Amino acid sequence: MSNPPLIFIDGDQGTTGLLIHERLRDRKDLRILTLPAAERKDAQRRAEAINSADIALLCLPDAAAREAVALIENPRVRVIDASSAHRTSPGWVYGFPEMTPEQPQAIANAHRISNPGCYPTGAIALLRPLVQAGLVPADYPLSIHAVSGYSGGGRPQVEQYEGPEAASAAPFVLYGLGLQHKHPPEMQLHAGLTQRPIFLPAYGAFRQGIVLSIALQTRLLPAGSSLESLRAALQRHYAGARHVKVLDAEQSAATAQLDPTRHNGSNDMTLGVFGNPAEGHILLCAVFDNLGKGASGAAVQNLDLLLAAA
Known part of the structure; x- marks a missing residue:
């Protein structure tokens, strides 16, 4: 039997990251990966972690979120970015499922999702x-x-x-x-x-x-x-x-x-x-x-769309 999807939370000690972790910690349908405090700013360890994940949840300042995306070499890695770095960027799907009737499917099919502000x-x-x-x-x-x-x-x-x-x-x-x-x-x-x-x-x-x-x-x-x-x-x-x-x-x-x-x-x-x-x-x-539908709740809703489509 295959392992559940691996979810890397980058920035799990911030307000949004902590709440996402809390929402996911009892889930049996996924595995959570976070880095210990000593490794959170280690570029090599972050690169290894993000490239080993099925889905990366970025709970970072804008510049750090862009740096995290630049570390991705594994084409299988899918990203949900909770920062504002990519909300108007071409190629990123906007993660507001109720925005249009087509949006849930667009999110489910996406490799790069920007969580709304x-x-x-x-x-x-x-x-x-x-x-x-x-x-x-x-x-x-x-x-x-x-x-x-x-x-x-x-x-x-x-x-x-x-x-x-x-x-x-x-x-x-x-x-x-x-x-x-x-x-x-x-x-x-x-x-x-x-x-x-x-x-x-x-x-x-x-x-x-x-x-x-x-x-x-x-x-x-x-x-x-x-x-x-x-x-x-x-x-x-x-x-x-x-x-x-x-x-x-x-x-x-x-x-x-x-x-x-x-x-x-x-x-x-x-x-x-x-x-x-x-x-x-x-x-x-x-x-x-603002911490639910405006942040962590929306991120988990988008994550569930990705998992359902896997």
Whole structure:
């Protein structure tokens, strides 16, 4: 009987790597390979490890992820990169299975998969179906706002909020004020936009979770675009999706606030369409775990697609 597939987690001590390891550690259908601390920066040992694997999960900074890919000589090795290094690169399949009906199969067949960013996951989930349906113009002047838990900043930010100086950590921080965040190109490409959206991120004094919102004005939308038609388009797109749910009209009316921690610890995401029809104002919202559907959960979902196709 052949051995289960060997999964190499490169960067298993980072926030995403630790959570992926935790999600996989009790699995009997695969074997996990990690390097001891003394060998993590040894190029030869990393090269041996990555070339011995069936699938490599890269949980690294962008530059280190590019270096890891350059070490691959074995054509059988398949890669899921959780960094932002390859999210807009030709030849890499975008690892958001719910993005299109064809995406799960594209991921299953791929040798190079780029895991989506946390913020782009919510923005693309909301926008791509609406742009493709012709309900939101591809050149709409979009402003995307999102608030994440502090874990989105990685270990330094976690230490700031959970370490000795936690009492002095800010309760809320708005950042990216120069509007040069790395995520807009990813959002633009995979949402099917022709113009770069404005993106303004923030984080609060909670560990994990995201609420992302996009405001629209019906006077700038095509005829037939309404709160109801946008909600219906999202419901059609995600009908039957295991991890993405769209609030119906009754659920939306009963929702007075959104808790960013609602899906913490899961790979689930909830989408909602709210607004004020009398004023022509529509609000698109996504709630999910930045460490789940926005990182480790999505990576394991993509891994399972690869394993099922093996």
